[in-house]
Amino acid sequence: MKLGLFGYGTIGRGVYTLVEQLDKSYNCEITKVFDLPIKKEVLGDKLVTNIDDIVNDDEIKTVVEVLGGHDVPYEVITKCLKKGKSVITANKEVVSQHLEEFINIAHANNCSFCFEASAGGGIPVIRPLIDNIKVNDVNDIYGILNGTTNYILTKMDEDGLTFAEALDLAKQNGFAEANPTADLEGLDIVRKINILSSLAFKGNIKNDDIYHYGITGVNKFILDDIKNHGYALKFVASSKKTGNNVSIRVEPTMVKKNHPFAAVKNEFNAVLFTGSTNSDLMFYGKGAGSIPTATAIVSDLVSILEKRSYIGYENKNELIVNKNMQNDFTYYIVNSKNVGEFRQKVSDEELLKSKFYARVLD
Amino acid sequence: MKLGLFGYGTIGRGVYTLVEQLDKSYNCEITKVFDLPIKKEVLGDKLVTNIDDIVNDDEIKTVVEVLGGHDVPYEVITKCLKKGKSVITANKEVVSQHLEEFINIAHANNCSFCFEASAGGGIPVIRPLIDNIKVNDVNDIYGILNGTTNYILTKMDEDGLTFAEALDLAKQNGFAEANPTADLEGLDIVRKINILSSLAFKGNIKNDDIYHYGITGVNKFILDDIKNHGYALKFVASSKKTGNNVSIRVEPTMVKKNHPFAAVKNEFNAVLFTGSTNSDLMFYGKGAGSIPTATAIVSDLVSILEKRSYIGYENKNELIVNKNMQNDFTYYIVNSKNVGEFRQKVSDEELLKSKFYARVLD
Numbered sequence: 001m002k003l004g005l006f007g008y009g010t011i012g013r014g015v016y017t018l019v020e021q022l023d024k025s026y027n028c029e030i031t032k033v034f035d036l037p038i039k040k041e042v043l044g045d046k047l048v049t050n051i052d053d054i055v056n057d058d059e060i061k062t063v064v065e066v067l068g069g070h071d072v073p074y075e076v077i078t079k080c081l082k083k084g085k086s087v088i089t090a091n092k093e094v095v096s097q098h099l100e101e102f103i104n105i106a107h108a109n110n111c112s113f114c115f116e117a118s119a120g121g122g123i124p125v126i127r128p129l130i131d132n133i134k135v136n137d138v139n140d141i142y143g144i145l146n147g148t149t150n151y152i153l154t155k156m157d158e159d160g161l162t163f164a165e166a167l168d169l170a171k172q173n174g175f176a177e178a179n180p181t182a183d184l185e186g187l188d189i190v191r192k193i194n195i196l197s198s199l200a201f202k203g204n205i206k207n208d209d210i211y212h213y214g215i216t217g218v219n220k221f222i223l224d225d226i227k228n229h230g231y232a233l234k235f236v237a238s239s240k241k242t243g244n245n246v247s248i249r250v251e252p253t254m255v256k257k258n259h260p261f262a263a264v265k266n267e268f269n270a271v272l273f274t275g276s277t278n279s280d281l282m283f284y285g286k287g288a289g290s291i292p293t294a295t296a297i298v299s300d301l302v303s304i305l306e307k308r309s310y311i312g313y314e315n316k317n318e319l320i321v322n323k324n325m326q327n328d329f330t331y332y333i334v335n336s337k338n339v340g341e342f343r344q345k346v347s348d349e350e351l352l353k354s355k356f357y358a359r360v361l362d
Numbered sequence: 363m364k365l366g367l368f369g370y371g372t373i374g375r376g377v378y379t380l381v382e383q384l385d386k387s388y389n390c391e392i393t394k395v396f397d398l399p400i401k402k403e404v405l406g407d408k409l410v411t412n413i414d415d416i417v418n419d420d421e422i423k424t425v426v427e428v429l430g431g432h433d434v435p436y437e438v439i440t441k442c443l444k445k446g447k448s449v450i451t452a453n454k455e456v457v458s459q460h461l462e463e464f465i466n467i468a469h470a471n472n473c474s475f476c477f478e479a480s481a482g483g484g485i486p487v488i489r490p491l492i493d494n495i496k497v498n499d500v501n502d503i504y505g506i507l508n509g510t511t512n513y514i515l516t517k518m519d520e521d522g523l524t525f526a527e528a529l530d531l532a533k534q535n536g537f538a539e540a541n542p543t544a545d546l547e548g549l550d551i552v553r554k555i556n557i558l559s560s561l562a563f564k565g566n567i568k569n570d571d572i573y574h575y576g577i578t579g580v581n582k583f584i585l586d587d588i589k590n591h592g593y594a595l596k597f598v599a600s601s602k603k604t605g606n607n608v609s610i611r612v613e614p615t616m617v618k619k620n621h622p623f624a625a626v627k628n629e630f631n632a633v634l635f636t637g638s639t640n641s642d643l644m645f646y647g648k649g650a651g652s653i654p655t656a657t658a659i660v661s662d663l664v665s666i667l668e669k670r671s672y673i674g675y676e677n678k679n680e681l682i683v684n685k686n687m688q689n690d691f692t693y694y695i696v697n698s699k700n701v702g703e704f705r706q707k708v709s710d711e712e713l714l715k716s717k718f719y720a721r722v723l724d
Contacts, residue, residue: 295498303493
C-alpha cells in the first residue's frame with residue numbers, strides 16, 4: 001500500500017522511520033510527503049508542496065496527517081476522506097472540533113478515520129475505550145494528559161526548581177514548545193479531554209464549554225504546603241456525566257500520595273475511567289514525544305492494513321456541558337501571602353480571584 | 363447472531379447479563395447454554411448437557427467458553443473452531459498451553475479466536491498488546507496478575523491482618539477460591555505471564571519452564587521490615603527477552619513506594635511493558651470478578667460482530683526460557699528468625715532454602 005504523509009516535523013519523521021521498519025509483508029511505503037520547500041534536501045523527489053498532489057493521487061489509499069494547527073489539516077482530512085482515502089491523525093485541535101463530521105465522511109466514503117495519537121500520545125487508549133464502551137457505561141474520566149506541565153510539576157516537586165527553571169528545563173529537553181501557553185493554561189488538555197469525553201459519553205462537546213485554569217501561579221511555598229498535607233499536585237482533567245449533564249474541568253488537583261496518579265511523573269500521562277461494568281481502568285504511558293506518538297499512529301495504520309480498524313463515535317446524547325452546574329468539591333485556595341485554606345462550595349468566580357487554587361481529589 | 367455459552371458459573375452469568383444488555387442493533391442472543399443438569403431450573407430450555415448440541419448447531423456462529431479446567435474446554439474450543447465457529451475464552455489454563463494451535467485452527471477455518479479475558483481479567487491488555495507489538499518490540503513485561511494474592515498482601519499491609527486472616531477475608535469476599543493453592547503458589551500467574559510473553563515475544567513458552575515461588579511464607583514481621591526499608595511487597599511476574607533467551611520469574615517482589623505498582627491495591631492488577639518505541643506502557647484495572655471479566659469477553663464479542671476482531675500471535679522465535687540463565691538481581695532473604703538481609707548473585711537453590719525471600723525491583 002502506498003501512503004501519503006502530511007508533515008515532516010518531529011512526529012512526521014518518527015512515522016517515516018517506523019513505517020520503514022514495519023514487517024515487509026505489509027508492503028507499505030510512503031511515496032509522497034507534503035511539507036515546505038525547505039525539506040527538499042532531506043526528502044528529495046518524495047516532497048510535494050501542494051496538498052492536492054497527495055489528495056489526487058489515486059494510488060495513495062491511506063494518509064497520515066501530522067501537520068498541527070487547524071485550517072490546512074481540516075482541508076487535508078476532509079478532502080482525503082471524500083476521496084475514500086483512510087486518514088490517520090494525531091491532531092487534537094481538529095479532532096476535538098470535527099470528530100463527528102470526520103467519522104460521518106469516512107462512513108459515507110467507505111474508509112477509516114483513526115486518531116489514537118490525538119489523546120494520550122503514545123498510550124493506547126482510544127481503541128481500548130471504543131471497544132470498552134460497547135459494554136461499559138463510562139461515567140467518570142480523570143486524566144493527566146499533558147507531558148509538559150506534568151514534567152514541570154515533577155521537577156519543581158522532586159528537584160526543588162522554580163516554575164521558570166522547570167519550564168526552561170522542559171524546553172531544553174524538548175518537552176515544552178517555544179510558546180507554551182496552550183500547555184500551561186490547559187488548552188491542550190481541554191482538547192484531549194474533549195475527545196475522550198465525546199467518545200465515552202457519546203455526544204458532541206465544544207472546547208469553549210470546558211472549564212480550565214492553568215498552573216502558572218504555582219510556587220515552591222505552595223507545593224511544599226501541599227506536600228505537607230500529604231498530597232501530590234497534578235494538572236488533572238476530570239469529566240463526569242450525570243444523565244445528560246456533563247461537568248468537565250481542567251485544573252490543578254491534589255491527589256493523595258497513594259493515588260495511582262501520584263506515581264505518574266515527568267512526561268508520563270495517565271487516564272482513568274470509571275464505569276458501570278469496569279469500576280476503574282487506567283492507561284499509563286508517554287503522552288508525547290516523536291517515537292511514542294508515531295507508535296500510536298503506525299498501530300492505527302496496521303489496523304487499517306489488517307482491515308480491522310475501529311469504528312469511532314456514536315452521537316446519541318445531547319450533552320449539556322458545565323451549564324448551571326454546581327460542584328461540592330473541596331478546594332485548597334491560596335491567598336496573596338501564599339497561605340492556603342481548604343474550603344467547600346466555592347464558586348468559580350471566587351476560585352479565579354485566588355492567587356492559586358487546587359481541587360482536592362479524595 | 364445466535365451464541366452458545368459453555369459454563370454458567372460466576373463469569374458465565376456475567377456474560378449472559380451483559381449480552382442481554384448489548385445494543386439491540388447487534389441482534390445478538392444466547393440460544394444455548396452448556397452446563398450440568400442442575401442448572402435446568404434457571405436456564406430452562408436453553409440448557410444443554412452435551413457439548414455437541416452446541417458444536418453441531420449450525421445456527422450458532424460464535425461461542426463463549428468459561429468452563430474452567432483443561433480437558434472439556436480444550437475439546438469444546440477445538441471442535442467449535444473446526445466447525446468455523448468463532449471462540450471467545452477466559453480460560454488461561456488452555457490458552458497458555460494451546461494458543462498457537464487454536465490460532466492456527468481459527469485461521470484455517472476462517473473464524474476468530476479471542477482471549478482478552480485470559481490474562482488481566484477485566485483489563486483491556488491483549489488487544490492493545492497485539493496492536494502495539496506490530497510496531498513496538500517489547501523486551502520487558504512486569505505484571506501484578508493475581509487479584510487474590512494482591513488482596514491478601516494489601517490487607518496484611520494496610521489492616522495488619524495475619525496471612526491466614528487475610529486469606530479468610532479474601533474467601534469471604536469472593537476473591538479467593540476454596541482451594542487457593544494455584545493462586546498462592548503463583549501457578550495462576552505463570553499461565554497469565556506465559557500468554558502475555560508468548561504474544562509479546564512471538565514464540566511458544568511452556569508453563570513448566572517458568573520459575574515461580576509463592577507468598578505463603580510472608581508474615582507481619584517481614585512486611586514491617588520491608589516497609590521500613592521504603593518498599594511495598596507485591597507478587598510480581600517479570601519477563602525479559604534478550605535475543606532468543608527469555609527469563610520469566612514469578613516471585614514476591616519489593617517495589618519502591620513511588621513505583622506505579624505500589625498504588626496497585628486489593629483485587630486490582632496491572633501490567634507494565636517496556637519496548638523499543640514505547641518505553642513504559644501500563645494497563646491497570648480489576649483482574650478478576652464476574653462483571654469485569656465478562657466485560658472483556660463481551661468486548662471481544664463486539665469486535666467479532668463488527669468484523670474487526672484481532673489477529674493474535676505470530677510464532678517467529680525459538681524462545682529459550684530460563685535455561686542456564688543467571689541473574690544479578692538483588693534479593694531480600696529472610697532466615698528462620700525473621701531477619702532479612704539484602705544479597706546479590708544468589709542461586710535459586712539458595713533462595714528456595716530461605717524462610718521467605720523477595721526480589722528487589724529498583
